[in-house]
Amino acid sequence: MWVQPWDAALDESEWRTWIADGHDFGQLTVNGLPGHPPAVVPTHFACDGPDLLVHLACPNPVWAAIEHDPHVVLSVVGDYAFIPGPWRAKPATPPHDGVPTSYYAAVQFTCRAHIIDDPHAKAxxxxxxxxxxxxxxxxxxxxxxxxxxxxxxSGIRGLRLQVTGAVAKFKYDDHKPVEHRAAVADRLDQRGQVLDVPAARQQRRRLDRVGPWKS
Incomplete structure (x- = not known):
């Protein structure tokens, strides 16, 4: 995941707090077997110390791929919204000259997967x-x-995902002027679609911490 300097997590506690705040559903991406594409499995997960815990049904076709290559990625995305071009137009320019973008928060965990089959360990x-x-x-x-x-x-297998790396991104136009970011957050609240309000909340939270962006 590519991260611009202004989109990076401000510190490790920022993304850890975001994950702990109910963002516990992601997509587990597994390297495909030779000649096959990667497999992606939507799943809930729970944190257990530094590890992530997942269980999947035994018939799930990802098991052979995980046994072949245990290096996986768990990707979590949330608080996203589409920002129309007119909202981002620079002052004194026509609104239709504004360029749209996406806002979102994301954390990608690189992990080594350990399969759990012992019944007591699965319990x-x-x-x-x-x-x-x-x-x-x-x-x-x-x-x-x-x-x-x-x-x-007997119908499930467990996965303990040993996290070997984490990349976080909070893409909320932090490099734009303070007035612009505050205005967009207000527009998100007014529009109120899907995750607009959580996206506005994230933008204001970052605005309070970052203030005017300094490279």
Missing amino acids: ELLERQLAHFQPDGDHAPVAVDQPPYGRML
Whole structure:
């Protein structure tokens, strides 16, 4: 992922906070077997210390590719919006001369995948995922000898993704003047489509931290 200097994460805690703030669904990209394209699997994940935890169904065709090459990428994208050209026109220029762009936040994790097949280890992985997604504990215990999960464990395989690198991008026109960024955030709130409001929130957050861009 290419990152302009003004789109880069301001520090590691910025992207870690963004991931922890409910951005726990991504696309797992696996190198294809020789002669085949890469495979992309949409999936939830949970953080476990420095690692990421995933489970997929046994019939999923990605397993052979992961066994062949365990180097994978998990990509997370959110808080995105299309910014029309007139919103970005420079002062004293015709609105239709403005050039459109996309706003978004993204984190890409480069990982080494470790497959988990032991039933007890898979149960532990699911417990850790449930602790993240259902922290109130409103679920049955995940145990190899108890329903409802026990009989279902044979139908999944677990993945512990050992993160070897992370690249983050927050693309919200931080190199533009303060007045421009504030005006676009207001327009996003007014339009209110899909993820416009979260995108505006990210732009204002970055604006508060960055202020006028200095190269």
